[in-house]
Amino acid sequence: MDTKRKINIGMTEEQRSGIASGLSRLLADSYTLYLTTHNFHWNVTGPMFNTLHLMFMEQYTEQWNALDSIAERIRALGFAAPGTYREFGELTSISEVVGVPKALEMVDHLVFAQEATARTARSLFEIVDAAADQPTADLLTRRLDVHEKTAWMLRSLLEE
Template identity: 75%
Template sequence: MGSSKKQAKMVAIDIGISQDNREKIVKGLSRLLADSYTLYLMTHNFHWNVTGPQFNSLHNMFMGQYTEQWNALDVIAERIRALGFPAPGTYKQFVELASIKEVEGVPKANEMIQLLVNAHEAVARTARSIFDVVDAANDQPTADVLTQRLDIHEKTAWMLRSLLE
């Protein structure tokens, strides 16, 4: 009755974006997903471990931020899937793709804030770096995702920077 191995059936994708451009976009979105996941994990870690006089306000702020970031992960991964590629989903892949490095130990509250500023700015740079190929491919849905992420990361970085002034 045939082989016991099931072969994945490739269904042609014809959405008006070439295979080559979809692949280039997905490479960028995969880096964005890795940066976003690393930022999510960092923010959640800091939520759990923040101490000091700013505990309550930072604990609550970080919770709002990691919740927003968690929801964004799905948006980015599902855009990768819509373009016809598997989304990265392991820590190993995220470490290889991310521009943000994991934080060792438990920093003091102000250092947490600075690390988060740096990480939000890194995610913004990664999102912005994808626009050229997205624009060239006439990929408005991905451009919309990038614009939304840029708005959130730049605003969050500004709010966090304000805590350090």
């Protein structure tokens, strides 16, 4: 007896696989962004310490909570979610930060990372729309709202 039941949710396996692959890239970007933001929270110094320390904590907490939603959507589509540093390193579009940058360099790096994560999320809409995958579209819309708003707030700190 075959114990693995076929998934029949109105999308082909090819559609589900393509969406899960894209969501895996989004999960990798999101995890890299989370880890980078948490690192910066721990290591920020200078006159803006308190402001950035608290802001980074709010951002990494939000990011941490989002990871589960993305991974669970991949699982709901019938695929394993990536979950190792190696897998995330291969899938992410965000470069690892070496050393401890100065406070405003941290902010600049996070602007790039927020925007990169938004681009990854946005890149999935074509396949998601073609598959009429409203739950994933909803997830992507929520993530885009957060990443675009956070990038704007961080960019505002870089203005004179």
